Amino acid sequence: MIRVQREDFDIGVELDRLAAGNRRIGGIASFIGLVRDLGGGERVSALTLEHYPGMTEKKLAEIELEAHRRWPLDATLIIHRYGRLEPGDRIVLVATASPHREAALAACHFLIDWLKTDAPFWKSEETPQGDRWVEARPDDDAARQRWTSGREAEDP
Amino acid sequence: MIRVQREDFDIGVELDRLAAGNRRIGGIASFIGLVRDLGGGERVSALTLEHYPGMTEKKLAEIELEAHRRWPLDATLIIHRYGRLEPGDRIVLVATASPHREAALAACHFLIDWLKTDAPFWKSEETPQGDRWVEARPDDDAARQRWTSGREAEDP
């Protein structure tokens, strides 16, 4: 399931709902991204997340579908927030549920890696030197790349 | 932090507490293990987890320390339950918090893999054919092995 929203979310509620009533599920892996108070060595007092409504949902749905194609997953959830957020605030939740722990863990890792490079979100940071747009990290491209070279079977 | 307990735990509360007040944290990875209603092809109505008090805490603390040695982690949490549990019940929570998502994800995967093979817990299942002790899985040994061959840097 995909949700793109301004509001915060409750991790406990979301993860409980993911597995609710399904007794086949043996493992739930999740990743939560938080706003940090440092960016490129400068203090960050807030972050504004802009996105491309429509394409965001489309890309996230494609990424989710790809995860289901690669691993035996009973349920997945991606929640991504937009708007103004402060350090410590939640930005994103990725969660995967599977009968098997390896599938849940690998798919969770895959989802956040792909989301980082494929979902059309942009961050602008408020710093003492003024606002500035966050630059893309080459690390993120490298992280995505790992899942396209046919090595996902040997994760990690 | 290590907790070995009979009681259930609240994921939302635990993950919030893990990052509380630390604005350096950019990612929290977690894994929750649940009781499945199937084991070795048979219906499982309940599970009893036995452990070795004292050694359990010692091994979990060693595993946690090893994770901190390998990755830049700001906080880690392992909660493992014992006693009688039913399908859908939570068994274990592993959570890691780091400034960097890769460290959080890799360390979480590492912790659950090592816990599976090193922490002295044993499961007995209640099935229509009677109670039976769960057998160790060769897969779990292989999963642990990946983290000892010097390949953790290239996770996945």
Next chain:
Amino acid sequence: MKILYFAWLRARIGCAEEEVRLPPQVRDVAGMLDWLRSRGGGRAEALQNPAIVHVAVNQDYVDLDHPVREGDEVAIFPPVTGG
């Protein structure tokens, strides 16, 4: 045709969305970008580095040789930084 700009491209061009009518000789993304650069209003400067100018047509990432047609929804934006 609708063109959407995001993030610092939107800020530099000073426009989030514009309705344009492509000249008939413009058939693909590369041609469209050249034509947009010639229209002024900060577009030449904002769109000059193809390495950091990404294009989506009808909400899919596309390369420079992808066709563009009247009725397409085109979006132009820098590398994404979500998650």
Next chain:
Amino acid sequence: MKILYFAWLRARIGCAEEEVRLPPQVRDVAGMLDWLRSRGGGRAEALQNPAIVHVAVNQDYVDLDHPVREGDEVAIFPPVTGG
């Protein structure tokens, strides 16, 4: 010396904990297991397959050549299945 048994080893031997006095010629884990097997009460059968009998001395996993001494806490158990 205290010996603890867990899981199906405990169930088969019918004992969770016993206090034993090792004969002086028993110096290591292998010797201790041999001696225990000779004591009857289902121990010979339960402890026969070394591949599925793990030993911890003072709460650390040890190999068959690890020394055992009076005062040690020894635990004997099958492969673990937690998580």
